[in-house]
Amino acid sequence: MTYITKPINHHPRLETNKLGLTRRDYEGAVSTLCAGCGHDSISAAIVEACFQLSIEAYRVAKLSGIGCSSKAPAYFLNQSHGFNSVHGRMPSIATGAAMANHELLYLGVSGDGDSASIGIGQFIHCARRQLNMTYFVENNGTYGLTKGQFSATNDLESKSKYGDENLFPAIDLPSMAIQLGASFVARSFSGDRDQLVPLIKAAMCHKGFSLLDIISPCVTFNNHNTSTKSYDYIREHNEALSKPDFVPLGKEITTSYEPGESSEVSLHDGSTLSLTKLALDYDPTDKIIAIKNIQESQRDGKVLTGLLYADPSAKDLKEILNITDQPLNTLTQEQLCPGKSALKDINDNLK
C-alpha cells in the first residue's frame, strides 16, 4: 500500500456541489493498484456518489480487511478516518465502531477472499445483525496480492490464467445476504458506472446492512478468455434487472416511465431509488422472487445485476439493541457513572 499524495492543483472552474466542494475534494491518494484494475473504477464511483450526495467526508469512516480491495480506501475520501484491519475481520471493527457512534457513515470495502473465505463468518453475522453500513465486495474471483489463486466466488470449471480448473462451486454472496436478512442487496459491474453510481448512492442512504457485490475484473490474474470474471465475459453475460436512478430527498422524479415499466423504492430518509425495468418482471421487495431470479440467471449462465432486494422498513442494529440516540462515544462521565450513592444499595444486596 504505497502512499503517493496527489498534486493539489486543479482547474479553477470545476463543478461544485451543495457544500461548495469539487470531485477532487473527495479523492484519495494515487492508487497503486494495477492499471485497469476494476477496483479503481469503484473508487471513482464512490467519489462520484459522495460528491453528488454532498457528503461531508470527515463524517465517513472507511474500513477494510486485507487484500487488493482492502487497499482501496486509501484511494478515496482523504478527509475520512480509515481503518485497514486484519484479513476478513473488517465487519467486527465496523460493528464496534458503528455502535460507538451511529452518526457516521460506514463504508466497508472488502474482496472475495476477505468476505467469502477467511471472513465469511464475520460477513454472515454482520449482515444478520443489520449493521447500518455499506459493504462493498470488490469481487474479482481471485487472490491478487498472492498472485492469482482461485477465490471462493470463482465459478466452477472456470480456468486460471495458468490453465488450472476451479473444482468447487462459487459462493454467491448476494443470495446469502438476502437469506441472512440484509435489507439492501445489489450486484453491479465496475465497468458500468451508470448503474453503479446510483446503486452506491442508494446503498449509502439506506438504513441497515447494504451489500454491493461488484464484479471487478483483475486485469493481471483473472482477465483471460477462460475466466468468468473478465471484462469481456461480464459485458457479454451481464443481464441488468433495471436501470436505476437515485433521487435524493426533496427532488422530484423527473424521468417519466410508462406505467408498469418502473418501480420505486423509497428509502427511510425520504430519498427514492427509481428503477426502470429492463429484463424481468420482478418486485425488489420480495425475498423469494429475488433469490429465484438470481438462481435462474445463474442456471442460464448470466450475471444478474442491479438492485436485487431491498427492505426499506427494516430495523438496524442500533434500533434492535435500543441504544440511545446520543452516540455512546459522546456520553459524559456524569451520564455513565452511577456514583457513590448507587453503591450503597449494591453493597447492601451483597451482604
Added chain:
Amino acid sequence: MKKIRSVNDFVIKFANVNGSGSASANQMFAKGVFRSGIPVSPKNIFPSNIQGLPTWFEVRVNEKGYLGRREGIDISVAMNPQSYGEDIKELKSGGYLIYDSSWKRDFGREDIHVLGIPLTELCVNEFSNPKQRLLFKNLGYVGVLASILEMDKDIYIALINEQFKGKEKLIEPNIKALEIGYSYAEENFKGLCDIKVNKSDKTEGLILTSGNDAAGLGCVYGGATFCAWYPITPSTSLAESYSNYSEKLRIEIGTDKNKFAFIQAEDELAAIGMTIGANWNGARGFTATSGPGISLMSEFIGLAYFAEVPSVIFDVQRGGPSTGMPTRTQQSDLLACAYASHGDTKHVLLIPSDPKECFDFSIEAFDLADRLQTPVMVLLDLDLGMNDWSTKEFDWDDSKEYDRGKVLSKEDLDGMEKFGRYLDVDGDGIPYRTYPGTHPDKGAYFTRGTSHDEYARYTEDGDKNAEVLSRLLKKYQTASELVPKPVFNQEESTSSIGIIYFGSTDCSMQETLDQLDEENLNVDAMRLRAFPFNLEVWEFIEDHDLLFIVEQNRDGQMRTLIMAEGGIIPDKLVSILCFDGQPITASYIKNKINAHLSGVPAKIA
C-alpha cells in the same frame, strides 16, 4: 470416639448431583454463616456438564478471615451416592457425615460420626409435586445444618424471603423444607455435633461476591459503554454481570434507551474486533474471555498494540493447555497474555487478588488503556472469578475523573499546524489520537496494521519501522510507571528471604505468612499486581538472596517473565507451583518453603 470441636472455624463440603438445584441451597448456607458475622469462602467444584455428574461445594468458615482453601473436611454433606467413596475418604477423623438415610448404608469408617436423615422419605411425605420432592431435599439439609451448628434459623427464613421476592408462593414450601430438616435434627441429633457457629462481627464492612460480578460492575463504573463477548467458562458471568448492572444503572431517563451496547459475538475473533472498533471510535469497550479465547484473539491484539488502539480484555484463567480443565482454576495464561500475538509485542497486565480489587482494577484498566493507547488485560482466574469471596465493600470516590488520555478535540486541531498520529510529542512514547468525525479537514488518518511512519502512512522504510518499534518500547517503559505497584507484607525488608506471589493466591498467602511467623521464620513478601514490572519490583528482587515465586501453573510463568524482563539470574528464584486445578492452600505453600529451606528441592510441585 474423637469428635472435632470447633467454633467458627471449619470446612464443610457438599457432594451433590449437578443440575439438582443444590447450588442455590449451598450458597444460601454460606450466606447464612456470613450473615452470622463470620467470613466464609465458598468454592464450587463443578464438572463441565449440565446434569447428572458429581459436583461439590466447599465452604471454609473462618473467623480470622483466612479465605484460602484448606485441606481436610470437617463436615461432609454427602447427597450423591456416586461419590460416597471419595467423600468419605476426605472426611477427617472425628468429622461428621450427613447423608440421606432413606437408603441406609454402612460407610466402613469407625472414626466418623454419621448423621442419617431420611430426606427423600420426608420430602415424599410432605410434597406432592415430583420436582419439589427432589428440590427441597437441598433446603432440608440446610435446616439440619442450622440446627446442629446452633445457628439462628431466622437468618435462613429471611434469606428465603429475599430470594423468592416476587414469587411469593414459593416462600412457604421453601420454609417448610427448611423446617423439615431443622425439626428432624432438633429431635434426633441433639448434642451429636461439637462444631458450632457463634454470632460474630467479623464481616463488618465486607460483602460476599465473586470477582466476575465485581469486574462487571467495575466496567459500569469505569464508563464502559460497549461489551462484545463470546460465551466461555469461566468468564461468561463477567459479561453477564456487566449486562445485568447496565440494565439497572444505564437506562436513559425519559427514553428507556440503553446507554450501552452488549453484543454476543459469533466467536472470540469478532468479540475482540468489535471491542477494538468501539475503542477506536472513542467508546470504552471491553471483552471477557478465557485462555482459548486469548489464543483466538491474539492476531487482533497485535493489531491493537501496533496501531495503538485502546482495549480492555478480561482473561478469567482456567486449567490449560488446550481445552484443558474448563471448570478448574489455574494461573497459566501469563506468558500467552504478556506477549500475545506474532512479532515483538508486550502488553499491560493487571492482576487483582480479590473481588474488591477486580472492581478497582476494571476501572483502572480503562484509564490505562486510554492513557497508553494499547490493550490492557485483566487477569482473573476461575477461583477468583466464579466463587463468592468475603471481600471489602465496593467504594467509589465521586471526585475521581476518568482519564481519557491524549485525544485531540476540534478546538485542539484548529490550533495545530500539522497532526501526526504517531508523533512522540511529549517524549513518553504516547502519541496523540483523534476520534473519527471530529474535524472537517484536520486529524484524519489511516489506522493500519502495516508498517507506518509518524503520520500513519504506509512505509517500507526499515528505519522508520524500527523507530516506531523503539517508541513502543518507550511507551512500555512509561506503562511500568503507571501500573499499580506491588503490595508488601512489611514496609521495610528485614529478611534475606522473599516470597513473590499474585492473584488469587493472596488469600492463602496471608495464612502462610502467619504460620511462618509462628514458626519464627522471618520472610518478606511481595504481591505483584501488574506487568510490566515497576521499579519497586526490581528493588525487592535485588534486596533478597532467595526468592520463592508462588504460582498456580506448571512452568513458573511469572518466574520466566521476571528472568526475561529483568535479566535476573535464575539461581535465586525458586518456584512453588500448584497446577492440579484446585486453589492453592496455605499449608501447601508453607510445606514447600520449609522443605526447600531444609534441603529438599521444591521446584517441582
